[in-house]
Amino acid sequence: MLSPSNIHVPDRCRTVTEILSRVGDKWTVQVVMRLGGGPKRFNELRRMVEGVSQRMLTLTLRGLERDGLVTRTVFPTIPPRVDYALTGLGCSLLKTVRELGEWAIENREEILEARRRFDEGESSPASDAA
Amino acid sequence: MLSPSNIHVPDRCRTVTEILSRVGDKWTVQVVMRLGGGPKRFNELRRMVEGVSQRMLTLTLRGLERDGLVTRTVFPTIPPRVDYALTGLGCSLLKTVRELGEWAIENREEILEARRRFDEGESSPASDAA
DNA sequence: CGGAATCCTATAGGATACTG
DNA sequence: CAGTATCCTATAGGATTCCG
Numbered sequence: 001m002l003s004p005s006n007i008h009v010p011d012r013c014r015t016v017t018e019i020l021s022r023v024g025d026k027w028t029v030q031v032v033m034r035l036g037g038g039p040k041r042f043n044e045l046r047r048m049v050e051g052v053s054q055r056m057l058t059l060t061l062r063g064l065e066r067d068g069l070v071t072r073t074v075f076p077t078i079p080p081r082v083d084y085a086l087t088g089l090g091c092s093l094l095k096t097v098r099e100l101g102e103w104a105i106e107n108r109e110e111i112l113e114a115r116r117r118f119d120e121g122e123s124s125p126a127s128d129a130a
Numbered sequence: 131m132l133s134p135s136n137i138h139v140p141d142r143c144r145t146v147t148e149i150l151s152r153v154g155d156k157w158t159v160q161v162v163m164r165l166g167g168g169p170k171r172f173n174e175l176r177r178m179v180e181g182v183s184q185r186m187l188t189l190t191l192r193g194l195e196r197d198g199l200v201t202r203t204v205f206p207t208i209p210p211r212v213d214y215a216l217t218g219l220g221c222s223l224l225k226t227v228r229e230l231g232e233w234a235i236e237n238r239e240e241i242l243e244a245r246r247r248f249d250e251g252e253s254s255p256a257s258d259a260a
Numbered sequence: 261c262g263g264a265a266t267c268c269t270a271t272a273g274g275a276t277a278c279t280g
Numbered sequence: 281c282a283g284t285a286t287c288c289t290a291t292a293g294g295a296t297t298c299c300g
Contacts, residue, residue, distance in 0.1 A: 024154010068244025114198025
């Protein structure tokens with residue numbers, strides 16, 4: 001159904017870019033990954049993600065909810081309780097994102113080494129011209 | 131070799147987050163995808179990516195080069211010519227990123243519809259309480 | 261507990277002008 | 281052509297305070 005991914009369709013590019021900018025933000029992926037372990041409460045997530053501010057967790061979850069990636073369930077108890085869980089769509093995203101994560105882990109060392117080499121070359125640019 | 135991806139290793143999380151923040155920036159993915167079609171010159175890329183400023187293209191390419199994802203080849207001619215090409219590492223990233231792209235394309239409509247529903251519900255929050 | 265609102269700063273990134 | 285340098289603005293996002 002899809003045409004081969006190596007042809008350039010502007011509309012698709014925009015789609016991909018748009019989705020990636022959501023996925024690429026500072027917290028979305030981490031939140032999705034934690035939710036991969038099952039539904040979580042707000043502060044539970046807050047503790048798990050570590051480093052996220054309350055504000056950003058709220059915004060991140062709102063965005064995910066808006067895109068149909070997580071559900072938000074309110075229990076009108078006192079104190080209130082709110083559960084967040086991945087939808088089917090969210091699970092499929094998690095799966096894909098995990099693959100990117102695997103790539104990152106597998107190639108971490110190679111990237112870090114390339115980075116070291118690059119930074120070395122930058123600091124002494126005349127060394128190889130001799 | 132890798133432990134299952136469903137256990138939480140802080141170090142890995144940081145790696146994934148770090149890599150994703152590179153991939154998730156505004157231009158990296160688009161540049162990598164265009165380079166998937168073979169080596170490109172600077173202004174050639176500039177025209178293909180469409181919307182990218184010269185400054186950001188430079189920064190994006192520098193970042194990719196630093197991480198060992200693209201090579202930069204200078205031909206000391208006049209006018210100068212510089213070719214950018216994916217490395218093996220860059221190709222493997224492209225492959226993974228394309229999968230995320232496929233996901234985005236496949237689920238585009240579902241996401242957009244979820245978004246519409248969400249925005250509707252927000253604008254008339256009392257409608258379902260009746 | 262689970263937010264919303266406000267304030268403030270750091271950074272991303274665009275536009276422009278200059279250079280080898 | 282392929283950058284670099286500078287300036288400027290918009291946005292992301294942290295810290296804090298208040299609320300049901």
